[in-house]
Amino acid sequence: MARIDINGLHKEFGGRRVLRDINLSIAEGEFLALVGPSGCGKSTLLRAIAGLEPTSGGSIAFDGRPVDAAPPQARNVAMVFQSYALYPHMRVRDNLAFGLKLRGLDPSERQRRVADAARALELESLLDRYPRALSGGQRQRVALGRAMVREPVAFLLDEPLSNLDAQLRVSTRLEIRALQRKLRMTMVYTTHDQVEAITLADRIAVMNAGEIVQVATPLELYDYPANRFVAGFIGSPAMNFITGTRHDGAIRAADGGVIRLPPHHADASGEIVVGLRPEHLSVGSAPAAAPPALAGVVRHVENLGAEAEIYVETCGTRLCVRHFGRGAPAVGAQVRVGYDPERIHLFDGATAQRIWERPTQGQT
Amino acid sequence: MTAETVVGREPLAELSFEGGEAPPAPAVEAGAGARGRTRTRQALSVAGIGLYAGFFLLPIAFLVSLTFKTRDEVLLGRFFTDKPTLENWWKAFEVIHLTAFVWHSLLIATLSAVLTLIVAAPATYAVVRLRRGEFVGSLALSSYIAPPVVALLPLFFLMRWLGLLNSIPGMVLLYGFMNVPVAYWLLAGFVRKIPAALDEAAWIDGAGFIRTFVLIDLPLLVPGLVASGLICLILAYNEFLFASLFAQDESVRGLTVAISLFQGDRFVNFGQMAVASLVGITPIYVIALLFQDRLIGGLTAGGVK
Numbered sequence: 001m002a003r004i005d006i007n008g009l010h011k012e013f014g015g016r017r018v019l020r021d022i023n024l025s026i027a028e029g030e031f032l033a034l035v036g037p038s039g040c041g042k043s044t045l046l047r048a049i050a051g052l053e054p055t056s057g058g059s060i061a062f063d064g065r066p067v068d069a070a071p072p073q074a075r076n077v078a079m080v081f082q083s084y085a086l087y088p089h090m091r092v093r094d095n096l097a098f099g100l101k102l103r104g105l106d107p108s109e110r111q112r113r114v115a116d117a118a119r120a121l122e123l124e125s126l127l128d129r130y131p132r133a134l135s136g137g138q139r140q141r142v143a144l145g146r147a148m149v150r151e152p153v154a155f156l157l158d159e160p161l162s163n164l165d166a167q168l169r170v171s172t173r174l175e176i177r178a179l180q181r182k183l184r185m186t187m188v189y190t191t192h193d194q195v196e197a198i199t200l201a202d203r204i205a206v207m208n209a210g211e212i213v214q215v216a217t218p219l220e221l222y223d224y225p226a227n228r229f230v231a232g233f234i235g236s237p238a239m240n241f242i243t244g245t246r247h248d249g250a251i252r253a254a255d256g257g258v259i260r261l262p263p264h265h266a267d268a269s270g271e272i273v274v275g276l277r278p279e280h281l282s283v284g285s286a287p288a289a290a291p292p293a294l295a296g297v298v299r300h301v302e303n304l305g306a307e308a309e310i311y312v313e314t315c316g317t318r319l320c321v322r323h324f325g326r327g328a329p330a331v332g333a334q335v336r337v338g339y340d341p342e343r344i345h346l347f348d349g350a351t352a353q354r355i356w357e358r359p360t361q362g363q364t
Numbered sequence: 365m366t367a368e369t370v371v372g373r374e375p376l377a378e379l380s381f382e383g384g385e386a387p388p389a390p391a392v393e394a395g396a397g398a399r400g401r402t403r404t405r406q407a408l409s410v411a412g413i414g415l416y417a418g419f420f421l422l423p424i425a426f427l428v429s430l431t432f433k434t435r436d437e438v439l440l441g442r443f444f445t446d447k448p449t450l451e452n453w454w455k456a457f458e459v460i461h462l463t464a465f466v467w468h469s470l471l472i473a474t475l476s477a478v479l480t481l482i483v484a485a486p487a488t489y490a491v492v493r494l495r496r497g498e499f500v501g502s503l504a505l506s507s508y509i510a511p512p513v514v515a516l517l518p519l520f521f522l523m524r525w526l527g528l529l530n531s532i533p534g535m536v537l538l539y540g541f542m543n544v545p546v547a548y549w550l551l552a553g554f555v556r557k558i559p560a561a562l563d564e565a566a567w568i569d570g571a572g573f574i575r576t577f578v579l580i581d582l583p584l585l586v587p588g589l590v591a592s593g594l595i596c597l598i599l600a601y602n603e604f605l606f607a608s609l610f611a612q613d614e615s616v617r618g619l620t621v622a623i624s625l626f627q628g629d630r631f632v633n634f635g636q637m638a639v640a641s642l643v644g645i646t647p648i649y650v651i652a653l654l655f656q657d658r659l660i661g662g663l664t665a666g667g668v669k
Contacts, residue, residue: 052564072567079568085561089583098579099569146569 001186002062002153003028009048009058011210018044020210022058026154029184031177033201035191036233041210042190046156049188051075062153078147082159084139086131092142093127099150117145120179137168144176154186161196173200194234198222206230228352231275231345237309240281240319242274243349257315260292262341264357271349278320282338283310283329293336294319298329312337430638438634452635460622461614462640468611469618470647472535473601479540480596481589484547489577491548492555493563501552504545512542512605523610530613538610539600546599547592554588555581590655601648619644 009022019041026032034042047053049060051072059068067075078099086095096117100110118124121141131139140160147155160176161169177200180187191197197204198218205215206229214226218234225231231239242259244251246269251259259274282291283298296314308328310321312335319337329335346355430438432448456462491501519538520529528534558581566576582589604620611617623644626637 050564050568052567072564073570073572075568076570077568079565081561081565083559083561085559085565087562087565087580098566098571102570102575146565150569 001028001184004049004154004186004188005061005064007059009055009060011044011048011053011055018210019048019055022212024205024212024215026186026188028186031180031187031189031200031202033189033191033197033204034207035194035197035204036207038192040207042207043158045207046158046188046190050077050079050156076152077154077156078150078152079156080143080147080158080160082162084143086139086142088131091128091130092123095131095142096145096149099146113149117149120148121145136164137172140164140172154188157187157189159190159192176200195236198234206233224354225345226354228273228275228347231347235277237278237320237322239345240276240278240317242276242315242317243271244274245271253315255316257294259294259344260341262344265346265355272355273347273349273352275345275347276319276339277343278309278322280340280343281319281321283312283321283323283335284338291338292341293338295334295336298331298333298335301328301331303328427638427642430634431642433635435633435635452639456636456639459636460640462622462643465617465619465622466644466647468532468616469601469620469644472532472539472618473597475536476539476543476600477593477597479536480543480547481593483541484544484551484592485582485585485589486577487544488548488551488555489581492552493560494573501548504548508545516605516609519606520609529610530616532616535607535611535616538606539603543596543599547596550592550595551585551588554585558584594652594655597651598648
């Protein structure tokens with residue numbers, strides 16, 4: 001396994017900037033997820049690491065050794081494709097052994113490695129089948145196995161779970177993570193599913209329009225999104241945004257709603273976007289004394305069993321509130337949406353960048 | 365089966381890598397009235413197909429009837445004959461070396477089709493998949509626009525200079541290269557249908573471009589190679605213009621030239637000509653029938669997704 005360093009990587013294609021100034025270091029044994037909406041450049045970046053995508057500038061190094069001039073054959077990475085890309089005319093066994101054969105491993109070693117991978121992925125009974133006789137989940141495991149049998153410097157996975165059904169996706173997710181931990185693989189994993197990224201990765205690089213917007217651990221991304229894009233992308237249901245302007249110690253929204261600011265946001269000014277996570281809001285009917293609240297009307301309720309998503313119209317927008325347990329208010333009810341000023345996020349209205357908290361006295 | 369029908373069948377319809385959606389099941393119709401309508405519809409479609417088939421089979425049937433007629437009867441232009449005769453059949457084989465000519469045609473056509481594929485398969489892969497020298501593809505196709513007769517004289521002098529006139533290798537080379545644009549044009553579709561991810565997976569597995577082509581793409585191209593090879597074989601087998609000039613000698617003469625030579629000084633021997641034509645088209649139809657399954661084979665189903 002290797003460390004991967006990407007420096008100033010960019011790619012222009014047909015006058016469009018597909019990747020711009022990518023700087024990223026992936027530690028040995030680290031699981032890094034590249035996440036972003038489709039077309040953000042995450043797959044292009046992954047393919048650039050594999051050597052499948054020519055770049056316009058910058059450099060990629062494995063363990064400090066530049067590989068920019070190396071074709072994919074010489075980079076010794078393993079890759080799992082979104083479509084799995086199993087060789088349709090070869091049995092599972094030969095699919096797994098293909099790379100080993102090409103690298104000139106002797107047959108006994110080849111057999112041992114194929115058997116090991118087959119055991120780890122529960123493919124033993126499928127070794128003599130052709131890919132067309134496998135289910136989606138089995139094909140996915142063969143694709144993983146083909147990457148595992150080799151001893152690559154890194155594993156690159158391009159949306160490997162997107163073709164599986166929801167249940168299989170969750171169980172395969174767990175398996176991939178367990179495998180990665182056990183074998184201490186350096187893994188780069190693209191997905192457009194932020195839940196997948198949060199549950200799997202040591203660190204997440206959020207991409208948008210060819211740029212890396214923020215690289216951080218899943219909890220850091222959740223707690224301190226660097227800008228409005230990350231804030232809206234990470235977390236489900238998505239963060240609520242209210243636009244307003246600063247009026248001594250509070251934000252005044254378009255319709256006159258007032259959001260109180262915590263003391264460490266004392267220097268925010270101008271047009272400001274307030275971010276409120278649905279799980280940090282609460283609804284109540286009585287104007288409770290303690291938490292500050294916004295008055296609104298319930299427009300829609302989605303019951304999910306363990307919780308309900310309540311959509312409340314207030315401050316000129318519709319806020320989503322996660323309500324745990326039963327007793328969600330009815331549609332049309334006048335409610336007060338309670339919030340915790342300590343847990344609000346502020347973004348600059350013009351630049352969409354986070355307005356970072358200034359530690360108040362007594363805090364460290 | 366002609367070249368057109370082979371192409372028109374879309375031999376790779378089942379090769380869809382996306383696992384295309386199944387056509388909607390026909391609604392179950394209830395009641396005797398509906399069943400009666402279905403039957404009428406069936407009868408109508410059978411009649412339609414029969415008419416369509418008859419349209420294409422009529423010339424063949426006419427050819428068959430010609431072979432059993434005497435020379436005088438041919439001139440009457442009737443379809444049926446009162447006194448069928450087998451004379452044309454034994455005369456055709458006795459007077460001219462029909463079997464030898466068919467053999468020459470088959471040999472030249474088969475070898476040239478193989479040569480065409482040897483050149484066209486890697487070339488198509490390089491142009492379509494690796495995107496190398498894409499203008500070569502267009503160039504090759506554009507050469508096919510001009511009428512072949514334009515090339516007649518230069519080719520004649522070239523082949524004479526190379527000592528390839530009236531030789532099997534000469535005709536194999538000529539047809540082999542001549543049909544490369546056609547094969548490129550046919551194979552391009554087949555190459556495009558192989559997902560690029562398969563090549564990329566092989567590269568990542570450590571295979572170079574040539575090994576990827578040979579070990580991954582070539583096996584998946586087999587249905588395309590068979591289809592394109594068959595069409596090139598048919599084109600070479602049916603070619604007349606170049607053969608009439610470059611392969612007149614009896615040692616290399618093929619079927620098309622042989623048939624044309626039935627036209628004597630004073631009259632045309634239609635009966636024997638019909639026999640030669642029938643015998644001549646038989647091998648090509650047999651080959652097309654034999655390989656028909658390969659044309660439709662779903663070898664690559666399931667590799668992706």
